[in-house]
Amino acid sequence: MFADNKSLPPSYSLNISVLSQLFNSTTNSYKYLFFSALLDILERNLFDYQPIHFRELVIEMLANAWYPHVFFKLSFGKQDQISLKLDRLNIQSGKEAITRKDVLISIINGYDVDDVINSLMRYVPFRLIRPFFAEELRGIKDGEVNSSIIMLSKNCFKKKKPLYCFNFENYKLVDNIIVHPEWINYIKENFVILKGWVAWEWLNYMQKNNPNSPNLARKLFPLVQRKSLIQQAKYWKLIMEKQPLKCIYSDNILDKHSISVDHYLPWSFVAHDQLWNLIPSIHHVNSAKSNNIPASDYLDKFISLQHQGLIISSQILPKKKWLNYIDCYLSDLRINEPNDLLKLEILMKAYQKTFKPLISLAQIQGFSTNWHYG
Structure with missing residues (x-):
């Protein structure tokens, strides 16, 4: 989909080929999160030409990483430290209610993230734009790369037009990036495409770590x-009548x-609202269950x-409407015929075959899999 620079909109004055190389040979999540944070901040600031502080970038990165790590328990890779940073901050309170990113950013902003800034900003902002200076950096010792990039980004700002430069020449003092005005204009004009591109690259990276x-x-x-x-509640209410x-x-x-309406396998694991995973329950029971997976002795009751x-729904609903309701059962449980759903033995086997690997995976990802009510 976004395989090379031909997938990104062209520019007469900017090096789009280099931009397309930003995520080449990436072994951790930092570059994806940093570039995505940069795009989000530029959009929020209405593509103003103001410098962007490292702290703002880090908080945005942590907010973007919080959902896949804390809420969905995904892996960023064995060598990646972003999950450890989030765990140490322990941004867990009321996590079920944080459905808005601006609220999450506000919460993270109240934490001491200096250690995270010092760690993540030690290399990421400098190495991300390294492709802009591939020739100049050839043969440079690794310990000198960051300082060299600072000088090159400043001295070549008008000619080479790197994505950004820095607010100080001294590596130890740098705490801001200054995005090139022409890149800001390019990002503004092509924002949706660039967000799609980085999302695609991010998905490919995460797919490798969460196959x-x-x-x-x-x-x-x-x-x-x-x-x-x-609609799902309406289905069950019809049956209960x-x-x-x-x-x-x-x-x-x-x-x-x-x-x-209860997600038997929690929504934060399956990330869908398909009817085959939904059953009616009592409000306080559902709240107590929260993000946990029921113990195995509940499974037969669930299937029954x-x-x-x-x-009951096959008896009371018009055939066409019933077939619409059960379509997800057939496709996701891999049952061939609608009438097979009405045979308890076939349904039992289909659920057990589908749920067993899913529950094992959920346990590996950190979900509690032995919940009992009371």
């Missing part, structure tokens, strides 16, 4: 507002007027409740 994670693309970026579960249902966790009879729902 078995379901719906990975939906777990890499700040959460958008969760979709309403009105025909037959009383019990909460599989508490064994209490469910009241159709006050049900809570799903089977009960499928049987």
